[in-house]
Amino acid sequence: MKYLIKNATVVNENSQKVADILIQDDIIVKIDLDISDAQAQVIDASEKYVFPGVIDDQVHFREPGLTHKGNIETESRAAVAGGITTFMEQPNTNPQTTTIEKLEEKFAMGAKSSFANYSFLFGGTNDNLEELKKLDKNACSGVKLFLGSSTGNMLVDREEVIEDIFRNTEMVISAHCEDETTIKNNLAAYKEKYGDDIPMESHPLIRSAEACYLSSSKAIDLAKKTGARFHVFHLSTGIETALFSNDIPLKDKKITAEVCLHHLWFSDEDYKTKGSLIKWNPAVKTATDRAQLWEAFLDGRIDVLATDHAPHTIEEKDNVYTKAPSGGPLVQHALPAMLEKYHEGVISLEKIVEKMCHNPAILFEIEKRGYVREGYFADLVIADLNTPWTVTKENIAYKCGWSPFEGTTFKSEISHTFVNGHLAYENGNFSEKKNAKRLTFNR
């Protein structure tokens, strides 16, 4: 099968160039001006932009065990509609991904069900270090530690164990950082005052900036002491941005950071209207935190953008504070939302591509993805930046059927998504063929 994308503005490696792209089977075989190929199916992308497929380094697709919220098939389908062609899925499923056997079972599920390229993170716990030591460094994306508790009871809180994991892991260790004791004490104080029906806007005061900083700064100190390769997931506070640097290239950094779409988009002013729909761990914090996150994101202290896509049913969300779970679905809307920030003049297209495509590939040392390059896998997104559309129940692809963006109009639409040279999504229509691959790494 061959495709020829004509007259696209290709956004790649810090530049924009008009070019044609020839795809054969699963590979980009040629990028040039005026390519012709009589056997290829032509897609005219004049007036449109081509990006490398987005790589999302943090999603929760809920399979196995929590599939009433979502599964690999439904959520990867939604991802492809949002231009995400590769995802790294988290270990807080049921059973948890904390043994090599469970990890390989997940890979088998990915092979059977996924529309997007897949890899998984292996969950470190208080008692699986011996298993972790057996894990091949090229087997999966890396190791995930919940240094603060969230959905799925995976808290790792024994300091000597955390140090052993840091000393014994060659792969990137990614972590959820929130200090458990601080959160427990804050929650107890709010429960004393309100019972279970705590106002939703208290969430960032319970899961406070202090809790985030205490945990992430301590973990970074340990990473420096042990020489571990450490990646802090979903930064949510301004104060933590000072823990990261931008003075060396990403490929040489030992300490890196991710920010998620919701922490760049929402602020605590939105709890009034959105309530539990924007309840996440770590919490969405103040507009000042958001501005400081943007600054660090743009100046290179924060390396990648992800979604932390974490669906829950609307019935689960529609509960009082203490019973409403944290997390929300985002994969379908992350790229359109970032393109909205481009329209607002906040970020360039080149920077969006750097943070959502190139940098996750560099950070996790993914083989042949994340760029529009000859010889690379043909994971590509075509976007029309001037076709406004509104997020409604009818066009939401998540199994949970809701989005915190419902009612939002985005100016940019994803018109085509290629996964390994296969046209997986085209103008609102999905291909039923699955052409995804397990990620491979260059480590």
Ligand code: DOR
């Ligand atoms: O809000 C969150 N929900 N944060 C996480 O880290 C986990 C996620 C989930 O799995 O529900």
